[in-house]
Amino acid sequence: MANGQRGEVDLVCGDQRLVLCLTLGALAEIETALGGDVATRMQRLKATDLVAILRALLKGGGELEAARQVERLPLDPADVARAIAAAFTAASAEAGAA
16 A cells, blocks of 8 residues: 555556555656656657556556566556656655655
């Protein structure tokens, strides 16, 4: 279960609950995957971008096996988009509280 104090959010995937977290490592992985200009690319994401972002956030949340198998997970794209947005919002709120 996600720890909101750490900026974690949950993503329900089939019968499992996965934890996403925007860590510094996840952010670096996202920047690499998106070519560095994250803010611009976030406005027009492709499916492959969403997968790369989700994989990084899963790793940040400690969900290493799910990150390795992300293409095989029973995911709803709308749920994924909401969870990604929530992870960025949670990280922003956590940074503001620090």
